[in-house]
Amino acid sequence: MSDKKVLEIKNLKVYYESGGQYLFFKNKKKIKAVDGVDISINSGETFGLVGESGSGKSTLAKAILNLVKPQSGVINIDNDNILSLRGSSLRKKQKDIGAIFQDPYSSLNPRMKVRDIIAEPMRAQKQYTELKDEVKSLLTTVGLDQMSKDRFPHEFSGGQRQRIGIARAISTNPKLIICDEPVSALDVSVQAQILNLLKNLQKNLQISYLFIAHDLAVVKYLSSRIAVMYLGKIVEVGSSESLFSNPQHPYTKALIDSIPFPDPRKERKGSTKTIEGDIPSAANPPSGCVFRTRCPIADDKCSQIIPKLETYKSGHQVACLKVKTNFV
Amino acid sequence: MTTKPVKEKKSKLLEVRNLRTVFRKDDEDIIAVNNLSFDLNPGEIVGLVGESGCGKSVTALSLMGLVPDPPGKIMGGEVLLEGKNLINLSENNMQKVRGKEISMIFQEPMTSLNPVLTIGEQITEILELHGGLSSKEAIKEAISLLKLVGLPDPELRINEHPHKLSGGQRQRVMIAIALSCNPKILIADEPTTALDVTIQTQILELIQKLTKDIGTSVILITHNLGILARYASKIHVMYAGNLIESGSTDEIFYNPKHPYTLGLLNSVPRLDFDPKMELSTILGEVPDLTLKPGCSFAPRCQLATKKCISIVPPLTESKKGHMVACWESSKVTRKLR
Numbered sequence: 001m002s003d004k005k006v007l008e009i010k011n012l013k014v015y016y017e018s019g020g021q022y023l024f025f026k027n028k029k030k031i032k033a034v035d036g037v038d039i040s041i042n043s044g045e046t047f048g049l050v051g052e053s054g055s056g057k058s059t060l061a062k063a064i065l066n067l068v069k070p071q072s073g074v075i076n077i078d079n080d081n082i083l084s085l086r087g088s089s090l091r092k093k094q095k096d097i098g099a100i101f102q103d104p105y106s107s108l109n110p111r112m113k114v115r116d117i118i119a120e121p122m123r124a125q126k127q128y129t130e131l132k133d134e135v136k137s138l139l140t141t142v143g144l145d146q147m148s149k150d151r152f153p154h155e156f157s158g159g160q161r162q163r164i165g166i167a168r169a170i171s172t173n174p175k176l177i178i179c180d181e182p183v184s185a186l187d188v189s190v191q192a193q194i195l196n197l198l199k200n201l202q203k204n205l206q207i208s209y210l211f212i213a214h215d216l217a218v219v220k221y222l223s224s225r226i227a228v229m230y231l232g233k234i235v236e237v238g239s240s241e242s243l244f245s246n247p248q249h250p251y252t253k254a255l256i257d258s259i260p261f262p263d264p265r266k267e268r269k270g271s272t273k274t275i276e277g278d279i280p281s282a283a284n285p286p287s288g289c290v291f292r293t294r295c296p297i298a299d300d301k302c303s304q305i306i307p308k309l310e311t312y313k314s315g316h317q318v319a320c321l322k323v324k325t326n327f328v
Numbered sequence: 329m330t331t332k333p334v335k336e337k338k339s340k341l342l343e344v345r346n347l348r349t350v351f352r353k354d355d356e357d358i359i360a361v362n363n364l365s366f367d368l369n370p371g372e373i374v375g376l377v378g379e380s381g382c383g384k385s386v387t388a389l390s391l392m393g394l395v396p397d398p399p400g401k402i403m404g405g406e407v408l409l410e411g412k413n414l415i416n417l418s419e420n421n422m423q424k425v426r427g428k429e430i431s432m433i434f435q436e437p438m439t440s441l442n443p444v445l446t447i448g449e450q451i452t453e454i455l456e457l458h459g460g461l462s463s464k465e466a467i468k469e470a471i472s473l474l475k476l477v478g479l480p481d482p483e484l485r486i487n488e489h490p491h492k493l494s495g496g497q498r499q500r501v502m503i504a505i506a507l508s509c510n511p512k513i514l515i516a517d518e519p520t521t522a523l524d525v526t527i528q529t530q531i532l533e534l535i536q537k538l539t540k541d542i543g544t545s546v547i548l549i550t551h552n553l554g555i556l557a558r559y560a561s562k563i564h565v566m567y568a569g570n571l572i573e574s575g576s577t578d579e580i581f582y583n584p585k586h587p588y589t590l591g592l593l594n595s596v597p598r599l600d601f602d603p604k605m606e607l608s609t610i611l612g613e614v615p616d617l618t619l620k621p622g623c624s625f626a627p628r629c630q631l632a633t634k635k636c637i638s639i640v641p642p643l644t645e646s647k648k649g650h651m652v653a654c655w656e657s658s659k660v661t662r663k664l665r
Contacts, residue, residue: 052524053495157613187379188551189610192595196606214524221597221607244599258529260554262596264577267558274529277480278494 005076006176006208007041007064012073014059018283031283033059034070035232038309041176046202046209048223048240050216050255054279056232057212061178064210065099066090078175095125098169098207102181104161108153114139115149118167125172138167142197159190163197170201176208183218195221216259220244228252231282231290234309238316248318250295251275289321297322340408341512341545342368342391347405349383349390352398358617360386360400362569365643368513373539373546375560375577377553377592381614383569384549388515391547392432393422409512428458431506435518437498441490447474448486451505458509473504477534496527503534510542517549532559553596557581565589568624569617571643575650585652585660588625593662623654631656 014034041047062068101107142163183191227237236249254275292298309319349361407414434440452466474482477500520528564574573586591610612628626636643653
């Protein structure tokens with residue numbers, strides 16, 4: 001793992017417009033799905049991104065994949081801002097980013113054979129004869145047998161389909177793969193197979209992952225650094241170790257506390273603290289700190305001042321006014 | 329295969345005996361639930377765990393008398409609710425049991441509520457039907473039920489339609505509907521799978537609190553062993569339609585005797601897990617459910633012998649209250665990290 005940055009996002013804002021009750025006089029609301037996010041991913045590392053549904057994780061992923069148009073900000077891939085690239089230079093850059101999606105049932109075209117699905121991203125760059133060999137070796141890499149290439153997606157189980165999706169994602173030799181909840185639709189025993197595969201691929205191919213999931217235990221298993229997102233903002237970033245052993249933001253603490261631990265004796269001893277209520281609507285976020293409506297320690301100051309992401313020891317960043325003074 | 333109860337307790341609420349539910353597809357029998365037997369005591373939370381396709385949900389539907397027929401059919405066994413067999417009941421009589429004695433909450437809070445009826449209409453319907461309340465009384469009762477499950481502003485929410493509620497709130501409404509007639513048994517089929525972790529904790533804490541307050545027994549169906557560690561007192565593990573292991577929560581977690589249970593426990597990443605180590609996996613995938621000789625787990629099992637492939641292992645008692653169906657169970661031990 002080197003310190004070379006594969007991906008650097010600076011002050012990214014993605015707003016959706018919604019509403020408008022009348023046809024002509026639209027009083028549109030702005031939904032701030034991603035609101036001023038800074039992250040950077042080093043080459044060969046796995047960067048975990050967690051948060052509840054509605055926190056903007058998937059919108060961030062879509063922005064990196066150029067599927068939504070950000071309002072403002074910078075997305076640097078190998079020091080080139082993809083938001084300012086157009087045409088062929090953009091397409092060239094995009095081959096450095098792959099994607100694995102959540103639902104292995106709807107993310108593969110049911111009318112294409114497996115070999116065509118895997119070869120499709122490479123078609124722009126390679127000759128037909130090359131493709132054949134390439135597909136062969138990709139199938140081996142992800143642990144599928146060679147007979148698979150002439151079959152259709154419906155003939156495979158969920159875990160095998162996810163393997164096909166992974167083969168497609170790595171086919172262009174990307175530097176970064178966006179994994180959006182890649183194992184949440186799979187059975188537990190199959191989930192472990194896919195996690196091990198992702199880990200081995202990273203070791204052999206030096207790929208970076210942006211790993212999005214809501215299961216913190218899974219994220220911790222894969223990631224070296226983790227960011228916690230809430231209502232479009234990053235509230236805490238830190239190394240996997242530091243974040244779990246010493247969480248500073250009350251939201252991170254609540255997330256960690258609510259993971260059921262597969263150990264009955266520990267569970268009975270431990271408290272089941274959780275936070276009340278639901279995530280607020282992004283169309284109408286609370287003033288000040290976005291988390292204050294559910295925060296157990298919020299006070300008046302939290303409704304007035306928007307906390308900034310401050311850096312503490314060993315790169316651990318927190319956006320909370322109530323960070324303990326001894327955590328420096 | 330018959331299972332001998334350890335010691336006959338007087339107060340068995342539900343006894344399932346050799347339940348067998350079969351789906352017929354293209355002249356082939358798919359045995360979704362095969363000779364399933366278990367008990368439920370009053371006020372108890374029992375976990376039913378397994379991967380998709382292992383027969384958890386079909387078991388729930390069989391208990392509720394909701395197996396779609398055709399293609400499904402209960403081919404044998406008994407479901408005794410306080411001694412009364414539910415399998416032979418007519419649809420009319422089953423209607424009286426459903427919702428009143430046994431009720432159910434489903435996985436998808438988004439699709440299990442009727443989108444064109446208000447929350448109030450959906451709760452009062454069951455109160456008027458089963459409870460015999462007048463519409464005014466029913467509305468009052470509905471508001472107090474919504475208060476009980478912790479929905480904010482129940483007086484206002486009662487006139488709203490489901491789409492205005494969040495996933496967690498919808499699941500609360502589902503629980504209110506399920507509990508509206510003080511059922512003796514609540515079947516929760518993956519009640520939190522579609523929800524976020526923080527909301528999951530809220531809902532499960534609510535279910536646990538309500539069982540303590542009202543005395544309802546719960547069958548908690550899930551694939552998440554972590555949830556069961558916190559809430560269940562007994563766990564039944566299913567694989568390919570068969571009950572393969574059952575015992576107290578501690579026994580299942582600390583002393584699993586079936587290789588599949590052990591595999592499930594070891595393949596879940598845990599917070600205290602060393603990320604440098606590789607996760608242990610169970611090879612292969614969940615099999616189809618047509619009848620085959622031998623242990624259904626044998627093709628994926630590393631301990632499988634010739635005997636496993638040819639003869640179905642019976643569910644036997646390995647320790648008091650701990651049943652396991654495996655020929656090689658003496659070789660299974662869990663190393664605690």
